[in-house]
Amino acid sequence: MRLFRPVAVAFVAALTVLGCSAPAAVQPPSDAGVPAELEQFYRQSVRWESCAGYGTDGPVLARNGVECARISVPLDYGDPAGETVSIALSRSRAGGERIGSLLTNPGGPGASGLSVALVADGTPVAERFDVIGMDPRGIGSSEPGIVCRTAAETDADRALDPGDTSPAGIAEAEKLNREYADLCAERTGVDVLAHVGTREVVRDMDVVRGVLGDDRLNYLGFSYGTRIGAEYAQKFPDRVRAMVLDGAIDPDQDPVEEMLLQAEGFQRAFEDFANYCAGYDGCPLGTDPSQAVERFRALVGPLLETPAPTTDPRGLSYGDAITGVQQALYSPALWGSLRGGLESLATSGTGDTLLLLADLYEGRGDDGSYSNITAAFDAVRCVDDEPVTDRALAGEIDTRFREAAPFLDDGRGNGSAALDVCAFWPVPPTSGTEVADLSGLAPVLVVSTTADPATPYLAGVELAEYLGGALVTFEGTQHTVVFDGEECVDSAVTRYLIDLEVPGSDPHC
Template sequence: MQPRPRLLLATAIGAVAVLVAGCTLGTARQGSETLSGTSFAAAPPPGAGVVPAGLELFYTQQIEWGSCDGFATDGDHLKPTLECARVTVPLDYDNPAGATAQIAISRSPATGARVGSLLVNPGGPGASGLSQASVADGTEVAQRFDVIGFDPRGVGASTPQVRCQTAQEIDAERSDPDVDMSPGGVARTEQKNRTYAERCAQRSGLPVLANVGTRDVVRDMDVIRSALGDAELNYLGFSYGTRIGTEYAETFPENVRAMVLDGAVDNAQSPVEETVLQGAGFQQAFDAFVAQCTQSPECPLGSDPAVANANFRALVDPLVTQPAATTDPRGLSYEDAVTGVLQALYSPSLWTPLRGGLTELAEGRGDTLLLLADRYAGRLDDGSYSNLEDAFNAIRCVDDPPLLDRGVVGEMDTRYRQAAPFLDDGRGTGYAPLDACAFWTVPPTNGPRGIDDLQGLPPVVVVSTTEDPATPYQAGVDLAKRLGASLISYQGAQHTATFDGVACVDDPVTAYLVDLATPEPDLTC
């Protein structure tokens, strides 16, 4: 089946200097009066805002801030001015006296008159959010809020951590082109997906997998809100982080003070529509890159945009049988070439390395595209991996019901190829493999939920970019309507826009977060 890109907030590619990610699985700790690793007041404070009965120990815990040394797991450097801590939450909220999890959080303290805390999530699902405490640096928001990043449960520095594959197994998977759509090829791919699901169960544990979804993340956020001393939540969610925000609004509408959702994932969409629309979004981004590239006589895709798709296929298709040479002994596989291109299409800031990578590929080399693919996959300098990919799969497999209808899966593959012809290898048969979620060992925890009748939710702001490749513009329009939210439309070809230096977006978002001033209707930037 054609690749389904992760809904990540893209980061600029450069020399990827990364820290080593620990590969040891965290162990859930048993609950007690002290909840080991977290201190509680001898006479617990009342907590901030609503404290659910039976969860008082969690909601009233005292956060101990300290150094962020050892917290970074994904190669992002945490600024030395940040503080880090861990918040204890139940692993299973239906059994708060049982095993617990530790949620890693970071803080950039307010430097001026403080409004409160602002939680930020970058998306994924499965992306570490600790570096997001720096996302508003240099703005009034950073002056007025303690900006809080966090690694959702199962992710990054939070424990227990989801782990499914070793680095060697991930490298092997990335080298497999997975393009055979014959009955035999589909059967082989499904066996790999089944094995992957079994490894996740064995290496992460069923209790972790059963409670790693967005349903539980939003409950953790409410614990964090209270432990930070905020009666109401301020939240900024990017990409899949908008789904987290939407589900928090569904679960705790009266606990929201302000919420900005940028790069919307609309949970009213079916998985098929979401996938096909995302394919169309990446084709649109590829076309925009082509339009710029073909203005140069040295564009590796030629000078005629009308044949750029075919020229791109001519570059990448030979990799199915013969990887391109790289200074790294792995070489550039077909899958990694496509992944590297997708990574670069998240932002025009990556189009220069994309052009360079395709130029290299025309010369038989693949170093730049491999570097882009490594960044996307969470591979670190020492050859280890963050748990980005495993967490992504584990969360999505419990957040949505699996697709088990082979007719629907085949139709989705066909429609994806039609929506994104630059990604179509010409091997489609109308028959495609079930993905790993079809073989998942725990049931989904989130079902379809309606948000049309929310009571008590204050005004929300949605930001949507007109040519966003990963979360197409219309999803933001639809989500804003469903939430009764203000919509800021940004005309651009990138994934998300808030605090990216666009004053027309940042100024009304800042006024909203600080003063609760709603943006002007139908604001377009």
């Protein structure tokens, strides 16, 4: 789950080239839970092929022996005889005795999931499951895709001042947000935008389960993927074999409160980074972590007036500097890059590293093209949750956000704020809040990290309690941890997925 926008986990970047496994046996579609009106979708055959033509990650996936395919699902499940959309899938086949398929989701919303087919590579889980990646409807290689801005328009938007709270600044921001919403409607289509929410993705997941031949679902969801998983469990409780939810979103959490808790999480991650940085000579935030916020604000504040030069002609805007910092705070693996980026800004006034981090967050490739992660994030969240349309409430949220995350406070708070794009979205929210009957749901395993900057630890505690599941606690400062090399966590997840062994108490890793 991103701060405002989701982060795509770069699973592919660290992959090694593997040999292809032997051809897999064809799995007939499952007969479990097939509604008569949707029979043609549940019983469709899947034609697996090379991933080479599936997005920017496709060639790497193909070299790693991953196969890809597309299946059809209804655009509107209320009209199954109407228009259809295409869902892109990837498959890393089980290397040994197969239990079934393990469907995965990397989070977002908006992140492509195809490369997550290799998230368990080299583990016993990859031996026993076909690991399945999925691009949810409208995202990545699924068709039609959610389209809002062009690459040039996105570059221009990133260069703008994101936080002018003067009356003129707020009016201009709302004008741009309204124009952006109109572009999304024009370039994607209102009918598509009305059917890209979690409500539809959950139905798509069950079709995927059926066509892959599994009577019950095995699922691994990260971040926003925990919301998808939880809603699947609520809608289809009797169709879950095993479900791991890592980096949880509390289904009962108010979206505004969720955002404010996220701000607190990023502040804690910034403070942990400042402590780490203070151990290095020349740390741009100084040797006293208590002064880190003040030094950081002095370092990035001037970018509001003058972007920092970069080898890329765009330069580093204030907004991109903040975005780059947010990207790095998701994982200690990026703290070295963040320290170097801030050091370059402090010593030479250049912003290349922070711009690269911001590009990673925004889904910008080396060729200047963009994935649709940002457009998809906006499209999904605007139909998943009620928008804030009260300007007084928007101003109160802005004030509370600055208090929760002072390292992000540019000093221009005045109790006023622009309404964000969802206030101008061309279709209404679609996700409901009905109470679910969870009888028949198999035990779910929730993994929660104590200092997760994006999804608070307590959300995992509450999600496990809500679903009547088990909890694994990881002591650390990062966003999600399953199959990240932490043996304590991975062994618990492996035993659960393969043997359905549920921890008797909360293991602290």
